[in-house]
Amino acid sequence: MFEDKRLVRRFNKGDGRALCRIYERHKDRLLSLAVSLLNDRSGGEDVVHDVFVKFAESAGGFKLTGSLGGYLATCVANRARNVNRGERGREARSGKVIGSAGCVGSARGEVGDCVGYGVSVVVGVEFCEEVEELMRALDELPEEQREVVVLHVQYDVTLVEIGRMMGVSANTIGSRYRYGMDKLRAMLNGRIE
Amino acid sequence: MKGDKKTRKVLRDGRLRLRTSAEMDERLVGEMLSAMKRAKSAGGNEREQGIWRIIMGSGIMRAAVIGMVLVIVAICVGYFGGSPDGASVAWADVMEAMREVKSVHVKATLYPPGEESITEEIYARISGYLRIDEGDNSTVIDDGSERLTISHKEKEARFTASLQDYRPVAEHYAIESAMKPVEEWAEELSGGTALERVDEESSDEKVAYRFKYQLGNSEYGFPQTTMGTLVIEAGSNLLLSVTITSLDGSVVYGEVVYEYGEIDDEIFAMVVPDGYEVLERKERAKVSGRVVDGDGKGVEGAVVKTVYGNSNWGCSVVSGVDGEYEIELVPYELRLHNDIVVWAYSEDESGWAILTIFVNRKDIAGYYLYNRDNREISKSGVEIRLEKGREICGRVTDRDGKGICGAKVEFVGRIYMHGHYEFGGVTEAITDSEGRYFLRNLPNLGNDSHPSEYRVKVKADGYYPVYGYRVEFDEGEYLKDVDLAMYRAGITVRGIVKGPGGEVLGGRGVTLGVDGDYEMGSLGKRTNADGRFEFKNYAAGEKLVVKAKFSEKNHNGPDNWIDDDYRFYSDVEKVIEVVDGKMEYEVELVAEEPNCVVEVEVVDGDGERLIGFPVILENVTVCHGLWEAGFWGMTDGDGVYRFEGVPHIIKLLPNKLPRPDTMKVAAGRVHRGVNAEWVMRIDRDKLRNYGELVEAVERWSEYEASYVYVCMKEGVTEYRVKIVVRKKME
Numbered sequence: 058m059f060e061d062k063r064l065v066r067r068f069n070k071g072d073g074r075a076l077c078r079i080y081e082r083h084k085d086r087l088l089s090l091a092v093s094l095l096n097d098r099s100g101g102e103d104v105v106h107d108v109f110v111k112f113a114e115s116a117g118g119f120k121l122t123g124s125l126g127g128y129l130a131t132c133v134a135n136r137a138r139n140v141n142r143g144e145r146g147r148e149a150r151s152g153k154v155i156g157s158a159g160c161v162g163s164a165r166g167e168v169g170d171c172v173g174y175g176v177s178v179v180v181g182v183e184f185c186e187e188v189e190e191l192m193r194a195l196d197e198l199p200e201e202q203r204e205v206v207v208l209h210v211q212y213d214v215t216l217v218e219i220g221r222m223m224g225v226s227a228n229t230i231g232s233r234y235r236y237g238m239d240k241l242r243a244m245l246n247g248r249i250e
Numbered sequence: 251m252k253g254d255k256k257t258r259k260v261l262r263d264g265r266l267r268l269r270t271s272a273e274m275d276e277r278l279v280g281e282m283l284s285a286m287k288r289a290k291s292a293g294g295n296e297r298e299q300g301i302w303r304i305i306m307g308s309g310i311m312r313a314a315v316i317g318m319v320l321v322i323v324a325i326c327v328g329y330f331g332g333s334p335d336g337a338s339v340a341w342a343d344v345m346e347a348m349r350e351v352k353s354v355h356v357k358a359t360l361y362p363p364g365e366e367s368i369t370e371e372i373y374a375r376i377s378g379y380l381r382i383d384e385g386d387n388s389t390v391i392d393d394g395s396e397r398l399t400i401s402h403k404e405k406e407a408r409f410t411a412s413l414q415d416y417r418p419v420a421e422h423y424a425i426e427s428a429m430k431p432v433e434e435w436a437e438e439l440s441g442g443t444a445l446e447r448v449d450e451e452s453s454d455e456k457v458a459y460r461f462k463y464q465l466g467n468s469e470y471g472f473p474q475t476t477m478g479t480l481v482i483e484a485g486s487n488l489l490l491s492v493t494i495t496s497l498d499g500s501v502v503y504g505e506v507v508y509e510y511g512e513i514d515d516e517i518f519a520m521v522v523p524d525g526y527e528v529l530e531r532k533e534r535a536k537v538s539g540r541v542v543d544g545d546g547k548g549v550e551g552a553v554v555k556t557v558y559g560n561s562n563w564g565c566s567v568v569s570g571v572d573g574e575y576e577i578e579l580v581p582y583e584l585r586l587h588n589d590i591v592v593w594a595y596s597e598d599e600s601g602w603a604i605l606t607i608f609v610n611r612k613d614i615a616g617y618y619l620y621n622r623d624n625r626e627i628s629k630s631g632v633e634i635r636l637e638k639g640r641e642i643c644g645r646v647t648d649r650d651g652k653g654i655c656g657a658k659v660e661f662v663g664r665i666y667m668h669g670h671y672e673f674g675g676v677t678e679a680i681t682d683s684e685g686r687y688f689l690r691n692l693p694n695l696g697n698d699s700h701p702s703e704y705r706v707k708v709k710a711d712g713y714y715p716v717y718g719y720r721v722e723f724d725e726g727e728y729l730k731d732v733d734l735a736m737y738r739a740g741i742t743v744r745g746i747v748k749g750p751g752g753e754v755l756g757g758r759g760v761t762l763g764v765d766g767d768y769e770m771g772s773l774g775k776r777t778n779a780d781g782r783f784e785f786k787n788y789a790a791g792e793k794l795v796v797k798a799k800f801s802e803k804n805h806n807g808p809d810n811w812i813d814d815d816y817r818f819y820s821d822v823e824k825v826i827e828v829v830d831g832k833m834e835y836e837v838e839l840v841a842e843e844p845n846c847v848v849e850v851e852v853v854d855g856d857g858e859r860l861i862g863f864p865v866i867l868e869n870v871t872v873c874h875g876l877w878e879a880g881f882w883g884m885t886d887g888d889g890v891y892r893f894e895g896v897p898h899i900i901k902l903l904p905n906k907l908p909r910p911d912t913m914k915v916a917a918g919r920v921h922r923g924v925n926a927e928w929v930m931r932i933d934r935d936k937l938r939n940y941g942e943l944v945e946a947v948e949r950w951s952e953y954e955a956s957y958v959y960v961c962m963k964e965g966v967t968e969y970r971v972k973i974v975v976r977k978k979m980e
Contacts, residue, residue: 073283080279084270105270106278113285195261210261241257 061125069117076113083126084109086212087133093207094137104140108132127214131222134204194241202237205230347487352376353513360504379518380419391518392419398520407522408529411578415565448479456481456490460499478503486510538576539632541569541594548573549636552596569596575634594634595691639691642721644732646685646708649791653685654736657710661689662718663703681710694728706732714739714764714789737764737789743826744784745837747777747798750819754781755841759799764791790833794826798839800897819844820898844897851890851972854953859889860975863953864946884946898967952977 061082067075084105091101108129112119121128195203208214216234220227270278356372373381378394389400394414400407451458458481478494494504522528541552554575555566569575646657660678679687692704705718713736721730743762747755758777762785775783788794800819819841826835852863863885885891953975 068286071286073286076282076286077279080275080282084275084278088270102270102274106274106281109278109282110285113282116286206261210258238257 062121065119065121065125069119071116076116079112079125080109083129086126087129090130090207090212091133091137093211094134094204095140100140101137104133104136107136124214124218126212127218128222130208130212130214131219134208134219135223138200138204198237198240202233202240205233206237206241209234348489351488351510353510355509355511355513356506357509358504358506361502373513373517374419375513375518376420378414378419379513380414381517391520393518393520396520398522400522400526405526406529407526409520409531415578451479451481454484456483536576536578537632538574539634540573541575541596541634541636542573543636544638546635549596552594552634552636554594554634594636595639596636637694638728640694640704640723640727641688641690641692641729642704642706642732643686643688643729644734646681646687646710646734646736648713649735649737651735653681653683654710654713655681655683655685657681657685657687657708657713657736659687659689660707661692661704662707663692663705704730706734708734708736710736712739713737714787737791739787739789740833741788741790741794741828742784742786742834743788743794743796743837744782744834745796745839747781747783748838748840750841750843752840755798755800756781760839761797761799762788763795763797764789765793790828792828794828794835795823796826796837796839797821797823798841800841818897844895846896846898846967847969848893848896849890849968849970850885850893851888851970852885853889853972853974855974855976859885860950861885861887861889862946863889863950863975865891865973950975 061079064075064079064082068079087105087108088101091104092098095101095104112129112132195206198206205216205219208219209216216230217227219225220230223230353373353375356374358370358372360368360370369383369385371381371383373379380390380392382388382390384390386402388402389398391398391400392412392414395412397410397412398407399410448458448460458479460479478492480492481490482488483490488510489508491508492506493502495502541549541554543549548569548571550569550571550573552569552573552575553566554569554577556577556579565577567575567577642661646654646659648654658678658680677689677691679689681687689706693702704721704723706716706721707718708716716734716736719732719734721732723730745760747758747760749755754777756777758781760775760777760783762775775785777783799821822839822841824837824839826837828835850865852860852865854860865883865885883891883893954977956973956975
């Protein structure tokens with residue numbers, strides 16, 4: 058956080074290297090978040106692109122009130138929501154479209170280790186069954202709850218911060234989080250203990 | 251609740267951990283910098299002026315120009331073998347002379363294009379007197395007990411306590427930067443540094459040099475070239491002046507002149523000018539309380555140390571009989587750019603603690619204190635509870651197991667706090683006669699998702715340094731025994747890198763590792779325009795592994811983003827058997843002709859093959875984005891496209907196990923970067939080809955993009971994949 062604050066100050070002064078350093082520090086995390094919310098790497102890259110360009114345009118007048126990571130993560134979530142609602146639609150967002158497309162290859166030589174679920178194969182994360190199951194359940198959550206759960210649990214953004222950035226009270230965010238977690242548990246029906 | 255906890259854990263574990271592609275990085279960095287420039291500038295400034303504005307925009311940056319240039323001197327001289335004039339003035343002498351300086355008057359005049367000049371003067375007596383005149387804006391005088399800040403515009407003056415306990419005059423940037431050239435700057439700048447004696451401006455009394463260096467790390471941004479002239483006094487070896495000019499030397503942007511004579515006492519007199527209002531004196535905020543152990547018992551002799559940002563600017567106190575302490579903070583009127591961290595540790599009790607102090611300008615005392623759970627705490631009665639710290643101990647030896655005495659062992663890990671990683675740097679140790687060391691009080695922060703990293707760095711005369719050897723702690727483990735065997739230094743490896751046709755390849759990455767142990771030392775270099783590279787003073791292991799990283803490409807900036815001749819190949823590795831007594835080795839690394847085939851079939855949702863559908867092949871984890879060298883095309887009459895001559899790329903991952911690398915085949919809409927704007931940046935000859943690709947993408951725009959990942963495996967050269975693309979949903 059200290060470095061972020063220093064970087065933001067330099068960024069506001071027009072230091073391009075500070076901007077690049079901010080990008081370096083947060084890009085992977087934000088890309089992961091965007092792809093988590095969209096289940097589409099390409100769309101996720103676009104979201105990260107838009108957020109960072111917008112952020113760059115705020116040079117000189119950017120005021121950091123909380124953590125920069127939290128701020129950027131919430132921007133990504135907001136942008137991803139717009140993409141989901143306005144540009145693609147819920148069905149088109151579904152990772153299953155991409156996932157199924159990505160896994161129908163047949164081998165003459167060798168075909169990629171596609172696991173049938175979206176883009177997670179990129180990172181070589183070895184998804185155990187329960188993780189994959191949970192991710193599917195997560196995808197079934199209402200968008201608002203899903204956002205809060207992902208931001209809070211997976212990306213450490215505080216509920217207060219999420220509320221502030223989204224213009225919603227912390228209590229509402231807290232409720233979305235609780236409802237989301239309750240539904241996750243219900244959907245999994247005790248399969249994760 | 252247990253289920254909830256587990257659910258959260260699984261959610262965390264299942265979090266995607268993606269990395270951006272280098273192509274995305276390059277494209278986005280370029281666009282961000284442009285966007286920032288648009289935001290910051292009214293437009294019309296030339297690049298050099300823009301850079302100058304960036305420097306001028308910040309008081310710190312402006313002031314740092316002085317020190318920065320001094321560092322350049324160090325680098326330039328080191329770069330050319332330690333002798334600025336090739337004979338009488340060695341850099342070591344310059345450094346020595348600067349260290350002996352008792353007082354200095356620095357006058358910096360900066361000439362931002364199209365704006366009024368700005369002058370800053372610094373008077374410093376190393377014994378403890380400092381005066382800074384920032385043109386017409388302000389004057390600061392600090393005599394070691396008092397500090398007077400005069401604001402000329404507001405006609406106000408304020409007394410505060412001296413700040414020299416936090417930062418002695420000798421460590422002021424105008425002096426410190428001359429005394430302690432910064433290692434990281436050296437690495438950052440040395441690539442583009444040049445130094446040339448200017449005979450016509452030199453005489454018996456002084457030696458003038460023209461310097462040229464690159465400011466900026468190409469990894470993060472665009473190198474920015476700066477040039478100018480510096481003058482060293484021949485007799486005293488002291489730096490006399492530095493001038494920064496435009497790239498063609500025609501415009502002077504700034505001059506810095508140094509004088510080393512006695513400075514009159516009146517310069518440091520704490521006198522408020524007539525007609526100025528003296529504001530209420532502000533005391534420095536204090537934090538006080540007790541240092542206690544885990545049982546709440548006071549710990550005597552614990553060190554409580556404030557650290558200002560990443561600098562060594564800070565001060566420390568030792569706790570009293572019952573653990574009580576009181577420590578003064580920097581006055582908040584000062585322009586603080588970083589928060590303050592309070593470290594506390596006790597050698598006797600083997601514990602550590604950490605607090606963070608955030609600057610808050612609205613708060614009357616200027617500070618908020620937080621504990622590491624982000625809870626605000628009061629400023630008095632702050633109990634610092636020491637926790638059990640982690641410890642690393644062991645022996646530093648040579649390869650025969652003989653202890654190395656006097657080696658410096660540093661903790662250089664990263665700690666996780668307040669949602670981010672911060673670099674540590676809490677402790678260091680010097681090895682005893684047996685080579686033993688003991689690092690104590692290492693913070694035990696972080697969580698499952700964000701574990702702290704513990705690394706040790708070892709340096710010893712005559713040995714190749716160990717950079718950041720990683721130490722893993724298990725949960726609940728506090729002590730780790732780590733023996734480190736160092737290699738003797740002194741080996742030189744040089745060589746040449748060629749393509750399959752024997753042509754030399756410039757700008758290629760080459761790494762050198764020793765005995766396959768990358769933790770113990772590996773280096774990276776880039777070949778020059780003649781395809782040559784050189785590693786000097788490297789570790790003398792039994793086997794050295796030299797690798798040409800043909801599968802990677804690092805760009806240096808917008809001017810050479812696109813290189814038509816760039817071709818990717820499989821990495822090539824050569825092992826050098828080190829022979830006793832032989833210190834120099836020469837190798838030749840030749841790329842092999844790529845021979846892999848990737849065949850792609852594109853079908854729609856009904857299984858119908860699509861003809862003329864655009865497909866593109868790119869590397870996900872190694873290469874930087876799109877392969878411009880022809881790895882795209884349109885499906886033929888059978889709905890198939892065949893990529894030929896694809897390099898077989900196997901990447902050695904940090905876990906040292908060779909794993910198949912992943913390639914991505916995309917159909918339809920490709921990266922956002924391949925749009926008209928981006929294409930315009932590509933060489934004209936290629937524009938035509940990319941134009942076809944872009945047109946094809948547009949033609950099939952009603953289809954959603956799709957892709958598959960192909961893992962390349964050892965010994966397999968043919969790959970076949972099928973991609974299903976579907977129409978976009980309305």
